[in-house]
Amino acid sequence: MKFRTKAIHLTPPGRSTGALVPAIYLSTTFAQPAPGQWGEFDYSRSGNPTRKCFEDAIAELESGVGGLAFSSGMAAIHCVTMLLECGDHIVTGYDVYGGTYRLFHKIINRSGIKVTMVPTNDLDAVEAAFTPRTRLLWIETPGNPLLSITDIAACAEIAHRHNAILGVDNTFATPVLTRPLELGADIVMHSATKYIGGHTDVLGGVLVVRDSELFKRLYFIQNATGAVMAPLEAYLCHRGLKTLDLRVREQSRTAHQIADFFHNHPRIRKVYYPGLADHPGHEIAARQMSGGFGAIVSLELDGDAGLVQRFAKSTQIFQLAVSLGAVESLIEQPATMSHASYDAAFRAKHGIRDELIRLSIGLEDPEDLIADLEQALDRATKGG
Ligand code: PLP
Numbered sequence: 001m002k003f004r005t006k007a008i009h010l011t012p013p014g015r016s017t018g019a020l021v022p023a024i025y026l027s028t029t030f031a032q033p034a035p036g037q038w039g040e041f042d043y044s045r046s047g048n049p050t051r052k053c054f055e056d057a058i059a060e061l062e063s064g065v066g067g068l069a070f071s072s073g074m075a076a077i078h079c080v081t082m083l084l085e086c087g088d089h090i091v092t093g094y095d096v097y098g099g100t101y102r103l104f105h106k107i108i109n110r111s112g113i114k115v116t117m118v119p120t121n122d123l124d125a126v127e128a129a130f131t132p133r134t135r136l137l138w139i140e141t142p143g144n145p146l147l148s149i150t151d152i153a154a155c156a157e158i159a160h161r162h163n164a165i166l167g168v169d170n171t172f173a174t175p176v177l178t179r180p181l182e183l184g185a186d187i188v189m190h191s192a193t194k195y196i197g198g199h200t201d202v203l204g205g206v207l208v209v210r211d212s213e214l215f216k217r218l219y220f221i222q223n224a225t226g227a228v229m230a231p232l233e234a235y236l237c238h239r240g241l242k243t244l245d246l247r248v249r250e251q252s253r254t255a256h257q258i259a260d261f262f263h264n265h266p267r268i269r270k271v272y273y274p275g276l277a278d279h280p281g282h283e284i285a286a287r288q289m290s291g292g293f294g295a296i297v298s299l300e301l302d303g304d305a306g307l308v309q310r311f312a313k314s315t316q317i318f319q320l321a322v323s324l325g326a327v328e329s330l331i332e333q334p335a336t337m338s339h340a341s342y343d344a345a346f347r348a349k350h351g352i353r354d355e356l357i358r359l360s361i362g363l364e365d366p367e368d369l370i371a372d373l374e375q376a377l378d379r380a381t382k383g384g
Contacts, residue, residue, distance in 0.1 A: 073191025149281025
């Protein structure tokens with residue numbers, strides 16, 4: 001079956017009722033046949049039937065052996081870092097989500113875990129950053145907010161040669177466009193808050209794993225630390241999977257149109273979009289993404305921070321808000337919003353300038369979106 005068909009028919013009708021959608025099991029505990037004898041479920045932190053429907057479905061779509069759903073994307077990433085011990089080392093990218101940067105530099109560093117950031121689109125830099133204690137290579141592709149493209153298969157080869165694992169935050173690409181486990185990654189992670197939920201009404205995270213031993217270790221950590229996804233959220237994420245393919249392809253198509261429109265626009269200094277032929281990662285993106293290049297476009301305005309502030313406040317359809325991946329288009333300034341947790345000097349050095357704007361393209365009509373951005377540019381330029 002093709003992805004779109006699979007996504008709709010992954011969960012068979014309920015055994016006793018014939019229901020086509022999963023039930024929302026709110027029960028926190030489950031009756032046992034006898035003391036010391038366990039059924040499939042015993043306590044909702046350890047496993048819940050609604051959560052399992054979502055976990056099994058996303059695992060199938062990401063070509064993994066199992067899925068683990070969390071209360072947020074950050075909880076999912078934190079679970080991965082808990083595989084590491086004091087003295088271990090992580091290699092990660094420059095343009096990862098600001099919350100990931102904060103977790104790596106301000107929380108897990110307290111446990112003696114070291115982190116080195118490199119441009120992961122430069123494979124020599126990735127290789128050079130490895131030490132004998134490197135246990136995890138953590139990448140995002142397309143990157144956030146600069147949309148850099150990292151070669152997943154090449155990173156998997158480097159990580160494995162150094163006895164480390166490769167984790168890929170696949171939030172931006174989704175399994176519709178890229179399936180990292182098929183390219184050799186060990187763990188794929190999503191902020192399900194984004195495209196999987198897709199409607200700005202659910203907070204969640206998920207890990208999908210390629211190998212059953214690693215799955216067991218992560219499950220143990222998840223159950224021991226407890227940041228699991230609640231049943232209603234699991235229901236909403238499961239529902240989101242059914243339209244994921246349509247939404248992501250359509251949103252990516254519109255994003256490409258917007259990137260093309262603003263490429264060489266007199267008021268835009270630079271457009272960051274991996275679908276553009278002059279994007280440095282375009283060839284790799286064309287190889288490891290299929291069906292589109294994603295629905296995030298970043299623009300660097302030709303002007304100062306004041307112009308950016310005015311622009312971001314002048315759109316009428318694009319809402320000024322963090323987050324991404326839903327049906328509504330959003331606009332944000334990474335320097336003051338999604339990437340405010342980065343050190344200012346680090347941001348400046350690595351191109352996350354104050355003039356940078358990140359757009360999350362929704363499902364609205366492309367012509368309306370382009371017209372909205374144009375009128376906002378006009379108003380911002382006139383000082384309004
Ligand atoms: N990874 C990426 C790429 C994100 O954009 C986000 C949130 O914006 C996260 C991880 C964290 O996910 P959550 O907000 O669900 O904790």
